[in-house]
Amino acid sequence: xxxxxxxxxxxxxxxxxxxWIESDLSAVTEEYPxxxxxxxxxxxVVHEGIADAALWKILxxxxxxxxxxxxxxxxxPALHLIQDAQTKTIIGVQVEHEHVVRNIQAxxxxxxxTGGFENNQQMIEDxxxxxxxxxxGTTYNxxxxxxxxxxxxxxxxxxx
Numbered sequence: 001x002x003x004x005x006x007x008x009x010x011x012x013x014x015x016x017x018x019x020w021i022e023s024d025l026s027a028v029t030e031e032y033p034x035x036x037x038x039x040x041x042x043x044x045v046v047h048e049g050i051a052d053a054a055l056w057k058i059l060x061x062x063x064x065x066x067x068x069x070x071x072x073x074x075x076x077p078a079l080h081l082i083q084d085a086q087t088k089t090i091i092g093v094q095v096e097h098e099h100v101v102r103n104i105q106a107x108x109x110x111x112x113x114t115g116g117f118e119n120n121q122q123m124i125e126d127x128x129x130x131x132x133x134x135x136x137g138t139t140y141n142x143x144x145x146x147x148x149x150x151x152x153x154x155x156x157x158x159x160x
Contacts (some may be wrong), residue, residue, distance in 0.1 A: 071099050
């Protein structure tokens, strides 16, 4: 990850474990102690700050710098993943762009980068078994990406 951050984001990565708290990060990995390597986990961040959207700002700037090579569609929610019926491979995504539903074929794969569901009360009740939690996080995290993944057979093993 450090090499990726250096090469593609042009920033010197910051290792939480090595440069900040000199800890094995067990406080943030203890949920799955059975996983090998849990005591050597690290987090790579783009700088020492916390909760200041630094990574988002860097990623946005990199997209702007490549605007001649990247089509960016704002206000264009993904609706469904498109799956090959026989192989079950994800081959594209269905998107609503400018009030038109479009099927976009993937060339080299689909990356589903999704938020959580902290603003979907039903999913909170279903997956966390907590009927009265108040949301902490963005109002936009309603579980849409998780639902898309479930539609094509993803397994939410951590919520079993």
